[in-house]
Amino acid sequence: MPNKNFQTFFDCGFSKIRAGTFNTDNDKDAFFVESEFFIDRSKLELKIKEIIVSLESNSNEYINSINLMLDSTKMLSIGISLSKKLYGSKLKQENVKFLVQEAKQEILKYYTSHNIAHIIINNYRIDGNNYSSLPNEAECHFLSLDIIFICLPTDLILYFKDIFSKSNILVDQIICTSYAKSINYKNNLNLNDHVSFIDVGFNKTSIISYLNEKIIAINILPIGSNHITKDISKVLKINLDKSEQAKLNFDQNPEILNKKNASQNILKKIIFARTEEILELCKKSIKSNLFLTNMPKMILTGEGSRILAYKYKDEISSPNNINFLEETLEDICQSGFKFISQPNKQEVVVVPKKSTKQGFFEKLFHLFR
Secondary structure: OOOOOEEEEEEEOOOOEEEEEEEOOEEEEEEEEEOOOOOOHHHHHHHHHHHHHHHHHHHOOOOOEEEEEEOOOOOEEEEEEEEEEEEEEEOOHHHHHHHHHHHHHHHHHHOOOEEEEEEEEEEEEEOOEEEOOOOOOOEEEEEEEEEEEEEEEHHHHHHHHHHHHOOOOEEEEEEEHHHHHHHHHHHHHOOOOEEEEEEEOOOOEEEEEEEOOEEEEEEEEOOOHHHHHHHHHHHHOOOHHHHHHHHHOHHHOOHHHHHOOOOHHHHHHHHHHHHHHHHHHHHHHHHHHHOOOOOOEEEEEOHHHOOOOHHHHHHOOOHHHEEEOOOOHHHHHHHHHHHHHOOOOOEEEOOOOOOOOOOHHHHHOEOOO
8 A cells, every 4th residue: 555644533422433534745635434323332343443444445544543532521621720939040841841740640640530631731920920822031930830631531532442452553642522623613713802612412512712812611511412312202202213313304394293293393392492401501601610791702513503503593592692613524523633733832742643762751741732
């Protein structure tokens, strides 16, 4: 096979697997595959293998390693601030590395069931002044860092690593899907000021809020589109598979409604009642974290938001604050690719991609992308 430099990304959601492989020398040379929607996870390993075979066939390249994109209801966002006296010496990256490593050890000590996926330096406070990036060779008496750790459950990561290892594929880097998507969409839409990305998944809804370039808050709600499916199943007394189909096709007069003597209006009320609840919980979370009187712009994404097409926007509360982003398979995979390939001055790379002769701290992580 030709020796091309491909990077592969697998977004392993609860109800769908998406994957893309990119030629790093020409990102237009890319291939994408996704599974059908599923609830039965007993065939998850088979679905992943089928996607691997498809990508290898399309790219004419063997896949030896992948970058794994995950979200979880048990994902954690942990903020920590640490400081160090420098007594007027020149500020260097080594000073920052020391504090980051100290913070990392604290997280590993107290959150033993989680794996650190992302380390974000949200603010540098130097002698009482705030900076979004590290100043060059500034004199410093007192340095403080505000750091955000995004952590995913270790057992979930090991579960997927085991599946890929059976195909002799290594996992290079773990990426939080909703975090990577929010960065990509924020950059693509050139959004500033306050903006919150609400990613509605199968069993969870993630909320990532920004003020200009800084992440203000990350929150995970254990509620998603599957709760709408369960509501339909309970009210109409049909199984989950039929409920899912009714939900996805509620504006197309699905056959199941005729069989249950249920009107389209009843189905619509079921769907929008739960949807209103999810949006209200999101708004409360945003307000409590941002301490705002007015709601910021909200961008609604994710598979679970597709039932809220623009033609139904006026039927939900505060529609002017909400924008719907119709994302594609390519959008999701490209979010992972851009996250890896494009610089991010706030992100600390936890694991270096290549083994080189390095000092003590560099063996643990690279400071910046």
